[in-house]
Amino acid sequence: MNGETVRVVWDDALTSYDFGPGHPLAPVRVELTMALAEELGVLDEVEMAGCAPATDDELALVHTRDYIEAVKRVSATGRPEPAYGLGTDDNPAFAGVHQASALITGATLAAARAVWTGEAGHAVNVAGGLHHAMAAAASGFCVYNDPAVAIAWLLERGASRVAYVDVDVHHGDGVQARFYDDPRVLTISLHESPRTLFPGTGFPGEHGAQGTAVNVALPAGCGDGGWLRAFHAVVPPLLREFAPEVLLTQHGCDSHALDPLANLMLSLDGQRAAYAALHELAHETARGRWIVTGGGGYELVRVVPRAWTHLIAEVSGHPLDPATPTPPEWRRLVAERTGETAPLTLTDGRNPEFHDFSSGYDPADSIDRAIMATRKAIFPFHGLDPLP
Ligand SMILES: [Zn+2]
Ligand SMILES: [Zn+2]
Numbered sequence: 460m461n462g463e464t465v466r467v468v469w470d471d472a473l474t475s476y477d478f479g480p481g482h483p484l485a486p487v488r489v490e491l492t493m494a495l496a497e498e499l500g501v502l503d504e505v506e507m508a509g510c511a512p513a514t515d516d517e518l519a520l521v522h523t524r525d526y527i528e529a530v531k532r533v534s535a536t537g538r539p540e541p542a543y544g545l546g547t548d549d550n551p552a553f554a555g556v557h558q559a560s561a562l563i564t565g566a567t568l569a570a571a572r573a574v575w576t577g578e579a580g581h582a583v584n585v586a587g588g589l590h591h592a593m594a595a596a597a598s599g600f601c602v603y604n605d606p607a608v609a610i611a612w613l614l615e616r617g618a619s620r621v622a623y624v625d626v627d628v629h630h631g632d633g634v635q636a637r638f639y640d641d642p643r644v645l646t647i648s649l650h651e652s653p654r655t656l657f658p659g660t661g662f663p664g665e666h667g668a669q670g671t672a673v674n675v676a677l678p679a680g681c682g683d684g685g686w687l688r689a690f691h692a693v694v695p696p697l698l699r700e701f702a703p704e705v706l707l708t709q710h711g712c713d714s715h716a717l718d719p720l721a722n723l724m725l726s727l728d729g730q731r732a733a734y735a736a737l738h739e740l741a742h743e744t745a746r747g748r749w750i751v752t753g754g755g756g757y758e759l760v761r762v763v764p765r766a767w768t769h770l771i772a773e774v775s776g777h778p779l780d781p782a783t784p785t786p787p788e789w790r791r792l793v794a795e796r797t798g799e800t801a802p803l804t805l806t807d808g809r810n811p812e813f814h815d816f817s818s819g820y821d822p823a824d825s826i827d828r829a830i831m832a833t834r835k836a837i838f839p840f841h842g843l844d845p846l847p
Contacts, residue, residue, distance in 0.1 A: 463580035463747060465505045465775045466573045468566045469493060473586040476559040478551045483720060484600045487796055488756060488763040489586050491789075495764045496771050498786040504775040506579065513564035513608060520611035521604050521637055526595040530557045530602060544596035560602035563587055567605035568612060570750050574705060575616055581741070581749040581774045585767045588709040588754030590631040591658060599629065599658060606709055606752055607637040610644055613705055619643055622703035622745065624694060625650075626733055627711025627754040628721040630661030630674065634709075640668040645701045647673040647694055649686070651714075651723050652829075655679050663829075663836040670840025673697060675833045678825040679722035683729030683811040685826040686714065690733060692816035692830045692847070693837075698744040700841045706745040708737050711754025712766035720757050726807040728781060730766050734773040749774070760799045764789075769805065781806035816847050 474486035496502050518527050529543040534557035539546020546552040563586050570582035590606055591599030610621050622645045623638075625631035631648040638644035653659045653676060661674045675689050698706070712730055714723040741749035751774055756763040765785075772779045783805045793801035820827040834845035 463776070464578065466508050466570065466579035466582040467502065467505045467771060468508050468510050468569045468582065468584045470509050470562065470566065472562055473566060475555060476563055476586065477553065478600065479553060482551065483757040485759055488759040489753070491760065491764040491793060491796065492585055492767045494792055495785065495789050496768045498789045499768060499779065499783070501768055501772045501775065501777070501779070504777045505771065508569060508573070510562065510566040510569040512558060512561035513568055513603070517568060517608060517612065518561065518564060518603055520615065521594060521607045523595045530560065534558060544598055545602070549600060550597040550602065556602060563589060564603045564605040564608050567609045567750070567752055571609040571612055571707070574748050574750050575613055575618070580747045581751065583751040583771055583774055585753040585771070587752035588627065588711060590625060590627060590634050590709055590754060591629070592633045593636060598633065601633065604633045604637065606707055607634045609750060610634070610638065610707060614643055618704050620645070620701060620703045621705050621707065622698055622701055623647065623707050623709070624737060625709040625711070625754070626714065627709055628713040628718065628723050629656060629711065629755055630658055631709060632658050632660050635665070635672050639672050642669045642671055645671045645673065645697065645703065647675070647697060649675040649677065649690060649693075651679055651721050652676040656721055663832040666836050666840070670837050673833065673837050675829060677723060677829050680724050681826055682724045683726055683732070683809060684813045686723060686725055686729060687732060687811060687813035688816055689826060689830050690736065691813070693833055695740060696843055697837070697841060698740050700843060701744075703745045705748040705750065706741045707750040707752070709752050709754045710734070710767070710770055712756035712762055715756075715758060715762045715766070717758040717762055718756065720755075726809040726811065727762070727765055727769070728806045728809040729811040731769045731773070731781070731806065732811040734770050735778065738773055760793055760797055761802050765802065765805055779805055781808065818847070820847055
C-alpha cells in the first residue's frame, strides 16, 4: 500500500466553521489534529493541497436552492432561519456560515476530484463528514452535507457504484436520505442504537428499495470487541459483493469512551483497527480509490487529534506506533489553546481483539442480535447468506 499518492486537503479557513463558545463542535479539534500530525511528521508523507468553496451548483447536487439562499441570508445577517434548522441550539446562526460550510464541502470535493481523476490514490478532508445535513435543513451541527455532495458529484461524473461507510457514533442519516433508493450508492452506517441516541433513525429495517441502505444499530457500551465483530460481520462481505468504483468513508470518532455525547465505549486502539480495516478494503474492493473525511468527535483534546492523526497516518501508508509519545511542542500548544493537559501517548494502550462472527452467533448477546438484524434485512438483497 506504499508508493501511492495521498493527498490531504487543508486550508486554515476550514476552522471558521464555528458555532461559537460552548458549542460541542469546536474548530480547535481540527487545529490540534493538524498540529499533532505535523509535529509527528505525518504530513511529510502526504501531498498537501488547498481548496475552493463549493459552488451553488455543486451544493445543489444535494440541497434545495431555497435552502442555499436561506443559509446565505443567515450568513449575511447572523439572524436565525428556524424553518431551515438554522438558529437552533444544535445549529446556531452565525455570520459567515455559508462561506465556512461551502469551504468544507469544497475540501471534500477537492478530495473526490483528486481520487476520481487519479491524481491521488487516497485523499483526506478531516474537516468534512457533516453527514446529518438534509436537502432543505441544517441538522446535528451540519449545514451542508459534504459527503453526499461528493458522492452526487462522482455520479454526475459517470461513477456507477459508490460505497459510503460511516463509522461515526451517530447514524449517517443525511447521506442515507439522499441516496436511499438509488442502487448506485451503497451506504453503510454503524452507530449507537437510535433508541438511545440522536438522530433517532438508522434501524436495520431502513434498507431502501434494493438493500443499498445498511444500518448496524449497536447497543450502548459495546466497546472495541463488539464493534469490530459487527464491522467485520457486515462491511467486508457487502463491499466485496457491491464492488464499488470509489469508497468514501466518514470517520466520526465520537464512538470513543471519553466522548461526552455518546456511549459506544471504543478506545483509540479500536478506532485505529477500524481505519486499517477500511484501508485494506479500499484496496481490495475499490481498486484503492478512497476518499476519507472526519466527522463527529467532541472530546477535543484527548480523542479527536489523536484519532485523526492515526487516520491520516494510516491513509498515508505509514501507520504510527501506538506507544509513540505525543511531542512536547504539541502538549504546549494544547495547554495554551485549551488550558487542558494533553495525553502523553498516541493511544489508550488497549489490544483491540475481537471474535469473528463466522465462528457462530449467540442469540442471547445484544451485539449478535444487532448484527443478525442487519444481515437478515440486507444480505438476501445481495445474494448473501445472513447466517454465519
Ligand atoms: Zn493505500
Ligand atoms: Zn457523530
